[in-house]
Amino acid sequence: MSEFRLDERLERDSDFLTKIGLCELRLMKDGRWPWLVLVPQRPDVSEVFDLTPLDQTMLTFETVLVTEALKTVTGATKINTGALGNIVRQLHVHVVARSEGDANWPGPVWGHGTAEPRSTEDTKALAARILDALKP
Amino acid sequence: MSEFRLDERLERDSDFLTKIGLCELRLMKDGRWPWLVLVPQRPDVSEVFDLTPLDQTMLTFETVLVTEALKTVTGATKINTGALGNIVRQLHVHVVARSEGDANWPGPVWGHGTAEPRSTEDTKALAARILDALKP
Structure with a gap:
């Protein structure tokens, strides 16, 4: 039986x-947008239908939690959600x-340009605000 | 109380x-990819968190149904799902x-190029196969 292990590219491109x-919640290392990634901690899952129905519901619930928190923190015009996986299959x-x-609005x-680094200070501040907004 | 009304742009760019x-299930008028769109038949909904928790679960369930059917019909390498809404807010x-x-893999x-029409014959054939795969 295999165990969940975070894809190396996701690990490199985002902070825990x-x-x-x-899910594990991560912040992409790209200062152009406040950009979060949720990774279900299950092995060998590529499509949502690979998850059990209960896990599918959990994923929806957690995605909505994170979406609301990000909207609160940023006051964004629109939240974009997506599961593509053409490059990273996990x-x-x-x-x-x-x-x-x-950028690119x-x-x-x-697929738009290349990531622009966010300073350590800005990363810490944004992470703290998101974690605070996620508190019940 | 407002009623659900399909956005005009979605209506123009896709077939019922x-x-x-x-949800209403529609096929995008773009022959470059087999591309479906699910539209929850609820008024004034822009983000998934605008739906009730029950509707959120229904949306997940229906998205998974459609994803599996499209995978079966096309044998695609990967299914991409997304809710963006930067242009069409519904x-x-x-x-x-x-x-x-x-195209663009x-x-x-x-945001990639412009839609390429699919023939009426091809549209009917693809629609029939998708509807068949959705049957219980």
């Missing part, structure tokens, strides 16, 4: 924030705060 | 396939069959 019930759900005039964040 | 419990969930070497379908 917290674990929610099913199931991961993107939750991105979008605002009019941001109103186009998608995926 | 069927109604599932919560909540709609994209479910797109992606295969290695398709492994980049996203959103």
Whole structure:
């Protein structure tokens, strides 16, 4: 029986924030947008239908929690969510705060240019605000 | 009290396939990819968190149903799902069959070039296969 192990590319491109019930929550290392990623801690899962029905419901619940927190923290015009996985096959759900005039607005964040680093200070501050907004 | 009314742009850019419990299922008029859209038939909903928790679960259930059907019909390498809404604010969930070497692979379908029409014959055939795969 295999165990959950975070994909190396996701590990490299994002910082760990917290674990929610099913998912690990991570912050993408890209200062262009407040961009979170949820990774269900289950092995060998690529599509949502690979999860059990209970885990599918948990994923929805946790995605909504994170979406609301990100909307509160950023005041974004629109939250973009997506599960693509064309490059990294391990199931991961993107939750991105979008605002009019941001990089590539109103186009998608995926496949647009290259990541721009966020300072350690800014990363810590954003992470703290998101974690605070996630508190019950 | 307002009623559900399909956004005009969604209506123009896609063909009606069927109604599932919560959602209207539509096929995008773009021959580059087999591309479905689920639209929850609820008024004034832009983000998933605008839906009731029951509707959120229904949306997940219906998205998974449609994802599995599209995977069966196309044999795609990966299904891409996403809810962006930067242009059309009415909540709609994209479910797109992606295969290695398709248009813009492994980049996203959103914001890439312009739609290429699919013949009426091909549209009917694809729609029939999807509806067949959705049968219980």
